[in-house]
Amino acid sequence: MAPTWYLIQTKPNAHNTAARNLARQGCDVFLPLLEQTRRMAQQFRTELRPLFPGYLFVGLQAQAPSWRTLNSTHGVSRGVSLDGTYRPVPETLIAQLQTQCDDAGVFRAQDSYTSGDLVEIQRGPFASFLAEVVDMAPDQRIWVLIDLMGQKSRIAIDPQDLRRA
Numbered sequence: 001m002a003p004t005w006y007l008i009q010t011k012p013n014a015h016n017t018a019a020r021n022l023a024r025q026g027c028d029v030f031l032p033l034l035e036q037t038r039r040m041a042q043q044f045r046t047e048l049r050p051l052f053p054g055y056l057f058v059g060l061q062a063q064a065p066s067w068r069t070l071n072s073t074h075g076v077s078r079g080v081s082l083d084g085t086y087r088p089v090p091e092t093l094i095a096q097l098q099t100q101c102d103d104a105g106v107f108r109a110q111d112s113y114t115s116g117d118l119v120e121i122q123r124g125p126f127a128s129f130l131a132e133v134v135d136m137a138p139d140q141r142i143w144v145l146i147d148l149m150g151q152k153s154r155i156a157i158d159p160q161d162l163r164r165a
Helices: 015-024 067-071 091-099
Strands: 004-010 028-030 033-040 043-050 055-060 076-079 118-121 130-136 142-148 151-157 162-164
Touching: 004 015, 015 028, 015 055, 015 076, 028 091, 067 076, 118 142, 130 151
Parallel strands: none
Antiparallel strands: 004 055, 004 076, 028 055, 033 043, 118 130, 118 162, 130 142, 142 151
16 A cells, blocks of 8 residues: 655754654655755865755555654654645655656656766757767756767757757
8 A cells, every 4th residue: 555645844954864763663755855066165065955955755654653753753843734734745746756766866857867868959050969968067057078070079058959869
């Protein structure tokens, strides 16, 4: 039987603690993460941060702990309720989010590219050229290698101008 999913608010920066403690209580926990690259002290550091900061999803079965127990779990601020009633999150939303996450729970947009992907340029002076994705810039531009007259050139392209080859 599939669990019923609810939204839990976590204490500040306690999403991992809350997820670990809810899992210990026998709950299914879904914490979608997002890779974020930040500049810190002359370096770029990629970190995994929650897709929804301050929140996670908990899947409850029929024999689940009480809401009083869940709300007092270390790292949990409270279960999100409407008019004092805990309302389930639509299963379709959870299923769609889960299909867009990899095995580690990292969110990957449907049209995101990774290094090594072969793409076709759709617009601009290089339209219909094939290229290889090299890197993704924080400003949402994608760096690709394109073969121009036998020499590889690195150019930045808007993701909307690309299509998987």
